[in-house]
């Protein structure tokens with residue numbers, strides 16, 4: 389074993405960074421044996437230097453992250469600050485000064501992954517980011533390496549623990565959205581400002597990363613259709629139950645049936661209770677991958693938290709250090725397929741539509757005609773009447789999102805349709 393240590397700069401020592409530092413220290417001997425050389429924490433960049441950080445020697449702490457990555461003797465930079473800047477500039481500077489990079493930063497990778505990969509390649513360095521999607525769950529490496537010989541057709545995932553906790557609460561207790569969110573906040577599963585989670589921004593960043601890797605195609609954050617889950621109601625769950633379904637916020641990356649394009653989207657969807665993703669409870673994450681040769685694969689586990697996320701960061705650190713010792717780099721960006729990313733209107737799926745209608749003869753026929761005129765075929769219709777008003781629940785066969793939008797627009801114009809109470813896609817069948 390080499391005795392000269394590999395030097396690691398840790399940028400950020402918060403929820404994830406503090407656990408990375410702890411594991412690097414407590415597992416130092418095992419890590420050295422697995423890598424073939426000791427790893428040394430050479431510096432820790434933070435914003436507030438006076439905070440007590442257990443297990444981190446005070447002399448390693450600095451507020452000058454730029455100087456740390458420019459030192460020239462750093463082998464690996466671990467970026468766990470988060471956000472776009474200064475993380476982006478620090479990572480680029482790290483490559484320019486000879487370091488490889490491990491990051492957990494989904495927001496940055498979804499936005500600037502291509503440029504960062506290009507910078508890594510230009511300088512002959514590694515960029516690894518297993519922790520950026522679904523925390524501890526091995527997903528990037530299985531997609532990038534284990535399935536490199538297969539053809540992935542679909543990735544369907546619960547990639548945000550906060551929203552899964554809220555939806556699971558609504559499902560199991562009948563609570564409304566706000567009540568379930570309040571509980572998630574009280575238990576520390578939701579942040580004081582939950583927008584990034586509940587509006588689907590966090591999941592959309594992960595969908596962009598997953599789609600890019602799965603389909604060997606650059607998928608930008610702007611390419612991902614996004615709908616949050618704040619409008620999901622207890623009534624939606626009641627309807628889902630009647631259909632033998634539950635509701636999950638899903639990230640869905642799909643290759644079109646003709647193979648000529650891909651789509652990436654995030655939105656709440658009904659899935660059958662028999663689907664493996666339906667049984668993912670609480671704040672857990674799971675990703676269901678469908679590929680041509682392997683068939684169906686399910687990756688499941690804790691998608692966040694300091695220690696689980698640090699596990700993924702450390703796995704990358706070991707891989708990058710091994711590459712460093714053998715003078716090589718691991719797989720970089722694979723975007724050779726360059727498939728077009730289709731807009732949401734081209735997505736084909738099934739829909740569950742709840743309408744408030746006048747309870748009088750001929751309404752059902754009128755509604756059915758609108759569906760037919762837009763080429764959306766109806767699978768089932770359920771009607772419940774009360775005091776001259778009625779609710780109509782229509783479940784369709786597969787249709788394009790554009791056709792469904794046209795249908796809904798036309799339905800809203802009917803005098804007999806008082807309102808469209810909810811529209812939900814039905815997935816996983």
Ligand SMILES: NC(=O)c1ccc[n+]([C@@H]2O[C@H](COP(=O)([O-])OP(=O)(O)OC[C@H]3O[C@@H](n4cnc5c(N)ncnc54)[C@H](OP(=O)(O)O)[C@@H]3O)[C@@H](O)[C@H]2O)c1
Nearest residue numbers: 400401402403404433434435436468469470492493692693
């Ligand atoms: N938390 C999770 O469960 C989780 C899961 C998966 C991925 N991630 C990703 O991991 C990354 C880190 O998340 P986190 O939860 O650990 O965040 P965090 O607890 O807020 O920690 C951020 C750290 O960055 C430091 N920092 C902020 N601005 C800085 C600057 N300009 N220069 C130097 N240091 C700076 C902070 O310093 P101070 O300590 O002085 O404030 C803090 O130590 C993010 O990209 C996140 O998306 C997190």
